[in-house]
Amino acid sequence: MARARKRLAGAAGPDKKGPEGKRTKTKNECEASAKVENSGLQETSEASEDCGKNLNRYWLMKSEPESRLEKGVDVKFSIEDLKAQPKQTTCWDGVRNYQARNFLRAMKLEEDAFFYHSNCRKPGIAGLMKIVKEAYPDHTQFEKNSPHYDPSSKEDNPKWSMVDVQFVRMMKRFIPLAELKTHHQAHRATGGPLKNMVLFTRQRLSVQPLTREEFDFILSLEEKEPS
């Protein structure tokens, strides 16, 4: 059950109603399957380009590898902590942002996700994990002692979700945020694969999608010398 507390996502705090509702965007042509009902994030491509087989999506999930107390509870959870879990699996609890939650709900079994270290001395991508259980209610929203307790959420209509993730491997080398940013900035000029990477276009979003091109490009960086 992992005591682990992942980083909550985005602004926090209890809420009332949430910017839900007007989630309409959808890519209709692909129908039912992979629709991420969230704002106008990944505007173009992605979801729509592969109605055929790869409805697969790729993800980046942030967690804090260094100790920090939140309501008296240490929220530290690094990739080493994930490796140390039974079956190297944990539930990704504590996400309290609607956009991030909607991405959690869009995740499918076996999809890949980068494990990102945030709010630390060396921010960046540390490793790879995969989704091993699709979205279900985050129990910590009902736990009064949890830093992520949400008194406005009711058991018969849970507001927040989580998925289970399993460690896959470490990156062959750690990919620092600064390096990703350098590529992002270059790609904005050249039209390269990281030009729209959500890590830079939507700050503070702790669960985010990547395109296949972004995912593959980042994997290719493993083979290169640090820039």
Place this chain on the structure above:
DNA sequence: GCCAACGTTGGC
């Protein structure tokens, strides 16, 4: 520790 970015709250 600073502070920019940005989501949320609540008065009006």
Place this chain on the structure above:
DNA sequence: GCCAACGTTGGC
């Protein structure tokens, strides 16, 4: 429904 105040995220 606008928008200023406020709180959080997270790099530096």
